[in-house]
Amino acid sequence: MWEVVELIPTKDEWNKALCERHGEDVQKKFSAATVAICGLGGLGSNVAISLARAGIGTLILIDFDRVDITNLHRQQYKANQIGMNKTDALSDNLKEIAPYIEFETHTERVIEENAVRLLQGADIICEAFDNAECKAMLTNLVLETMPDKYLVAASGMAGMGSANTIQTRRVSKRFYVCGDGASDVSEVGSLVASRVMLCAAHQAHTVLRILAEQFET
């Protein structure tokens, strides 16, 4: 008898609301930007949600992995998404949150051989891996071979340490690192949603500040 029709705002209405909150000049910069997120775990899935809500034009989502029950305590997936590719699960979730965002998804590992192909369209790259050696590999790769791009990396968000030790550091002109720089999950032994989300929020905020041309000194 009754058909449920999901009504979502039009693209114009959506854009107007974003401009109202961010200012038209800044929103134009957000809408024109392409941001790549390498790794869709605790950091990447949270970075993606912040950036999607902010109305970033295009997100490049990269992860080879599937959603696991051990991810759900800190990553932005749902119980009924266990077993799905993280790229598919996250883009489904993001479409519900921000229906007019453009996506590019790659279900593969970022390695030296494919990095340029995967990342060449991005203005800003977020390093959101969990493995320290992968973090260093991507950082060296981006800084050595893609000097025109910004890199926002993360290091040190494990454990129950103070929220206030998570910081954003501008190492050089186009290279930022967020985190406490020290707490290694293999030594600390735990990861909690709130602290990982703090670090992800630092990364997402750094991306937005770069786009708004407000740089750390």
Added chain:
Amino acid sequence: MTFDREPDLDNANVGMPDTRILGITKYIKEVTKSVASFFVVFGGVFMVKINGEELNVAGKTVAEYLTTTNYDPKRIAVERNGDIVPKAQYGETVLKDGDSVEVVSFVGGG
């Protein structure tokens, strides 16, 4: 230090430094600077700033410096004067006096 004159009761000079003391301080500063530059030029003290700390490692390559540290080479990125040092060039990149180096060492978790 003694003052050989009466305090000035005129408010015009309140808060103004004694010009003679200022002169001596300036002189001491200049002498210190000359002595320091003498040592830098003739004494062979060549400093490199690494993660904000002045270290006497000028003349060493990045690879040589790293062997004196606990950094895991697989977990780091090295920047010198704002530019990345490519991993393949650690062995041939010589640190120079006045260089500013950042070693970013990654830890796991994400």
